[in-house]
Amino acid sequence: MRWTLTWDRGREIAEHQAITTETRMPICLCKPRSPWQRGTNENSNRPLRQYLPKGADLRTFSQADLDAIAHELNHRPRKTHDHRTPAEVYAGLLNSSDALTA
Secondary structure (H helix, E strand, O other): OOOOEEEEOOOOHHHHHHHHHOOOOOOOEOOOOOOHHHHHHHHHHHOOOOOOOOOHHHHHOOOHHHHHHHHHHHOOEEHHHEOOOOHHHHHHHHHHOHHHOO
């Protein structure tokens, strides 16, 4: 269900070659100050900031808190998905014949 992974920045980038080898999935690295290279990331961060302000210390959240946030975001309709939820889109892909041939 995945073709590539695009990273903005972070410590995990140092391990991108090992992760590419392990997952057999190419990793694209965005150039600094180039938000057009990471559109999905930018559009995903906006609703996430309603729950986790920029710079928030994630250590103050329990795993249950983070799971609840993920559940809410995955079940929120999105205009980009024709007002379906990401969970509905993903389920549709899993049930389509395209998922087996991609």
